[in-house]
Amino acid sequence: MAVTDEAITKIKDMLISGELSAGDRLPPEKELSEKLGLSRSSLREAVKALEIIKVLDVRRGDGTYVTSLEPKLLTEAMTFIVDLHQDESILEIFEVRRILEPAAAAIAAGRITTEEIAGLRATMENIDDSTSVEQLVDHDLVFHQLITSAANNAYLSSVLDGLSSGTVRARIWRGLTQEKAVDRTLSEHGAIIEALERGDAELAKALLTVHISGVEHWLRQAL
Amino acid sequence: MAVTDEAITKIKDMLISGELSAGDRLPPEKELSEKLGLSRSSLREAVKALEIIKVLDVRRGDGTYVTSLEPKLLTEAMTFIVDLHQDESILEIFEVRRILEPAAAAIAAGRITTEEIAGLRATMENIDDSTSVEQLVDHDLVFHQLITSAANNAYLSSVLDGLSSGTVRARIWRGLTQEKAVDRTLSEHGAIIEALERGDAELAKALLTVHISGVEHWLRQAL
DNA sequence: GTCAGTCTAATGGTCGGATGTTTATTTGCT
DNA sequence: AGCAAATAAACATCCGACCATTAGACTGAC
Numbered sequence: 001m002a003v004t005d006e007a008i009t010k011i012k013d014m015l016i017s018g019e020l021s022a023g024d025r026l027p028p029e030k031e032l033s034e035k036l037g038l039s040r041s042s043l044r045e046a047v048k049a050l051e052i053i054k055v056l057d058v059r060r061g062d063g064t065y066v067t068s069l070e071p072k073l074l075t076e077a078m079t080f081i082v083d084l085h086q087d088e089s090i091l092e093i094f095e096v097r098r099i100l101e102p103a104a105a106a107i108a109a110g111r112i113t114t115e116e117i118a119g120l121r122a123t124m125e126n127i128d129d130s131t132s133v134e135q136l137v138d139h140d141l142v143f144h145q146l147i148t149s150a151a152n153n154a155y156l157s158s159v160l161d162g163l164s165s166g167t168v169r170a171r172i173w174r175g176l177t178q179e180k181a182v183d184r185t186l187s188e189h190g191a192i193i194e195a196l197e198r199g200d201a202e203l204a205k206a207l208l209t210v211h212i213s214g215v216e217h218w219l220r221q222a223l
Numbered sequence: 224m225a226v227t228d229e230a231i232t233k234i235k236d237m238l239i240s241g242e243l244s245a246g247d248r249l250p251p252e253k254e255l256s257e258k259l260g261l262s263r264s265s266l267r268e269a270v271k272a273l274e275i276i277k278v279l280d281v282r283r284g285d286g287t288y289v290t291s292l293e294p295k296l297l298t299e300a301m302t303f304i305v306d307l308h309q310d311e312s313i314l315e316i317f318e319v320r321r322i323l324e325p326a327a328a329a330i331a332a333g334r335i336t337t338e339e340i341a342g343l344r345a346t347m348e349n350i351d352d353s354t355s356v357e358q359l360v361d362h363d364l365v366f367h368q369l370i371t372s373a374a375n376n377a378y379l380s381s382v383l384d385g386l387s388s389g390t391v392r393a394r395i396w397r398g399l400t401q402e403k404a405v406d407r408t409l410s411e412h413g414a415i416i417e418a419l420e421r422g423d424a425e426l427a428k429a430l431l432t433v434h435i436s437g438v439e440h441w442l443r444q445a446l
Numbered sequence: 447g448t449c450a451g452t453c454t455a456a457t458g459g460t461c462g463g464a465t466g467t468t469t470a471t472t473t474g475c476t
Numbered sequence: 477a478g479c480a481a482a483t484a485a486a487c488a489t490c491c492g493a494c495c496a497t498t499a500g501a502c503t504g505a506c
Contacts (some may be wrong), residue, residue, distance in 0.1 A: 002488070004271060028457060029409055039490045041264055044459090045271040048227060052272040053304060060458045061498030069308050071315070077300050081276060084238055085292050092294070092378045099326040099379075100319075154314045157323075159382055225459065236483045251486060262461045267488090284469030 003038040007046035010036055015055070015066065026056070026064040053077045071154035077196055078162025091223075093163050100160055102150065102208040105192065108150035109201040116150050120193045129182040136173045136182065143189055147196070147208075170189040172215060188214070226261040230269035232380055233259055238289065240280070249279070249287040276300045294377035301385025314446075316386050317439040323383055324371065325431040328415065331373035331425040339373050343416045352405040359396045359405065366412055370419070370431075395438060411437070 001009075014020040026032055033043040047064060050056040054073035057065045067073060082093065123143045127135065144164065148157045176182050188211045195204040224232075237243040248254055256266040270287060273279040277296035290296060305316065326444045346366045350358065367387065371380045399405050411434045418427040 005486085008275070012307070014302075030457090041267075041491080042489060045265075045268050047458095048268040049275040052231070053276060053300065055304070055307065058458070059498080061456075061494075063457065063498095071308070071312060074304055076299065077276065077304060078297065080235075080276070081297050081300060084235070084278065085294070089294060089378065095376050096323075096378050096382060100322060103322040150339045153315045153318050155312065155319050155386070157241045159319060159386075163378070163382075227459085253486090264462085265460060281487070282469080284467075284485075286469095286486060 004042045004045045005215040007036050007038055007043055008049060011046065011050060015069070020066050022066055022069045023066070024066045026066070028063065071158045074155065074158035075161040078159065079165045082163060083165050090168060090219060091216065094212065094219065097160065097163055098209060098212045098216065100156065101144070101212055102205040104148045104156055104160065105196065105208045106201040106205040107153070107194050108147055109204045111152060112150045112196050113223050116146060117193065117197050120146050120196070124186070124190060124193070127186060129180070133170065133173050133177055136177070137169045140169055140173065147192070172219065175218065181218070226295045227265045227268045230259050230261055230266055231269065231272060234273060243289050245289055245292045247289045249289070251286065267439055294381045297378070297381035298384040301382065302388045305386060306388050310425070313391060314439065314440060316436065320383065320386055321432060321435045321439065323379065324367070324435055325428040327371045327374040327379055327383065328419065328431045329424040329428040330376070331370055332419050332422050333372045334375060336421050339369060340416065340420050343369050343419070345411070347413060350409060352403065356393065356396050356400055359400070360392045361384065363392055363396065370415070395442065398441065402441070404441070
């Protein structure tokens with residue numbers, strides 16, 4: 001194994017063993033490279049790799065720190081990869097979303113707070129079929145994130161957020177706008193909010209299945 | 224933005240735009256660094272980062288290639304991250320698995336082939352409650368992977384595989400062995416195979432929900 | 447004493463080049 | 477044609493120098 005990969009493994013082990021914890025600061029590059037027995041150049045490659053997947057947070061002029069290590073960091077790593085193959089396999093991604101999001105909504109229905117409901121309602125304000133695509137994408141992003149986060153499972157949220165990257169969303173809403181299907185989509189969002197507010201898990205689940213399947217169907221014929 | 228991060232973005236853009244495709248070979252480091260306007264050292268950091276998340280495949284003495292970019296590469300990226308926080312949040316991860324795996328089994332029930340059934344049966348051979356923990360973990364890993372792959376959705380498989388890393392599995396089976404719960408777990412596996420063979424999606428789904436919930440319950444009290 | 451501004455040391459960011467190691471290819475011999 | 481050695485290409489690693497940024501210490505005015 002290359003020294004750089006060894007360094008990655010060693011740092012990872014230090015995290016797993018607890019020698020390094022969330023928020024801790026790593027020794028300076030020079031010092032750490034000597035400790036791990038490799039050059040600063042090679043160590044930097046290792047640190048860069050860990051920074052990309054959000055395990056380390058490098059602050060120039062300050063130092064290198066261990067991130068919060070929250071499940072949230074799964075999202076960015078996934079988004080990076082999902083972005084790379086959006087064309088062929090969007091449908092497979094939607095199949096996964098169609099499994100997870102209704103389940104998330106069902107869980108959310110049982111524990112969603114009035115504040116969260118209010119947050120969902122807020123995303124619907126000032127939105128109609130004459131709103132710009134960018135705003136629609138923003139609304140859509142926040143809407144779905146609020147629901148999944150109401151399910152109170154950070155991994156669930158991370159995976160779902162990672163699977164639905166912004167680039168894909170933008171393409172879809174552009175298409176929906178052209179086909180004048182914005183109204184219907186927005187009214188589906190409204191119905192979902194009502195079901196969640198009533199705590200109707202079954203209905204919320206069904207509505208989300210229908211909602212995602214609808215977009216999926218549109219996508220299928222658009223490809 | 225640092226030059227290294229710019230380089231990562233540029234390479235990513237080359238992939239999205241199609242200038243680089245799966246299997247393509249990148250220019251040599253020296254040449255590419257000149258083209259992108261940065262030093263070889265900095266470029267190497269970028270390449271290393273992309274290698275870690277399985278976007279690039281670096282072959283010493285040969286060259287650097289774009290990987291297949293299959294969804295499968297999501298797994299390793301996820302495993303890396305999931306391994307880092309197994310303790311606190313295993314239960315959240317299990318909640319996600321409990322949503323996805325039964326759904327995967329239901330899909331699989333409708334399209335699983337006799338060869339795949341035979342493959343599942345094969346994992347049960349030579350396995351009983353006197354088998355070593357390592358072998359049990361191997362069996363378990365292959366068993367669940369076969370089911371998810373029978374669902375024929377590469378993203379679904381990748382996400383599930385990523386969520387259930389080997390380290391967690393090992394801990395669980397060690398526990399199950401101590402509690403003499405191996406028998407029950409294995410018989411559950413057998414029942415799942417039969418349901419899949421009969422194409423009974425509802426039963427397969429229910430069995431997997433029960434199966435995962437059982438492990439989840441054991442985990443909850445073990446923590 | 448307190449605050450603002452300045453200075454400095456620590457730290458990461460970038461670079462260029464030298465050298466080692468591995469692999470694929472070419473060359474040359476039989 | 478086939479095998480083996482030589483060669484070249486490419487990545488791997490290291491080193492040392494210098495730049496850029498930041499946090500924190502310091503200083504001086506009030």
